[in-house]
Amino acid sequence: xxxxxxxxxxxxxxxxxxxxxxxxxxxxxxxxxxxxxxxxxxxxxxxxxxxxxxxxxxxxxxxxxxxxxxxxxxxxxxxxxxxxxxxxxxxxxxxxxxxxxxxxxxxxxxxxxxxxxxxxxxxxxxxx
Numbered sequence: 483x484x485x486x487x488x489x490x491x492x493x494x495x496x497x498x499x500x501x502x503x504x505x506x507x508x509x510x511x512x513x514x515x516x517x518x519x520x521x522x523x524x525x526x527x528x529x530x531x532x533x534x535x536x537x538x539x540x541x542x543x544x545x546x547x548x549x550x551x552x553x554x555x556x557x558x559x560x561x562x563x564x565x566x567x568x569x570x571x572x573x574x575x576x577x578x579x580x581x582x583x584x585x586x587x588x589x590x591x592x593x594x595x596x597x598x599x600x601x602x603x604x605x606x607x608x609x610x
Contacts, residue, residue, distance in 0.1 A: 529601060534566060534573035536586045538594040543586065545573060546600045548607065552593040565600055565607065 531544040538549070545566050553560045564575035566586070574585040586594075598606050 531599070532568065532573075534586060536573065538596050541596055543573075543594075543596060544599070547596050548598045548600065548603060549575065550595045550597045551575075551577075551589065552595075553589075553591060555591075563597070563606065 531546040534543045534545065536543045543549070543566060545568055547566045549564055549566060551560070551562050551564065562577065564577055566573055566575060567583070569583050572585040574583050574588065576582065577584045597603070600607070
């Protein structure tokens with residue numbers, strides 16, 4: 483079973499709730515997840531984020547997380563902010579001025595910090 487994070491819309495009672503999904507039932511406007519423990523959880527599809535299998539400083543990185551990257555080379559340093567996406571069978575970010583997709587495992591000698599997610603912190607993406 484894959485680990486899934488659900489960010490509930492504003493006004494809901496749960497936030498950053500993590501469940502292990504055993505079964506998914508598709509409804510007209512929502513999804514019904516049946517957890518490994520057997521209970522039902524109704525959610526909005528746009529709030530579901532998949533665990534990437536990658537961590538930053540021991541914290542799991544999920545699809546939709548906003549990451550801050552810091553790289554210092556011999557003659558220069560580069561910093562940036564990007565959103566984790568799933569593309570061509572891999573998790574990564576659109577990086578650089580040309581917004582080329584780079585898989586998360588493609589960042590060598592780079593510090594990665596989770597600074598938020600697209601549901602709770604969309605203001606972090608202004609100017610990106």
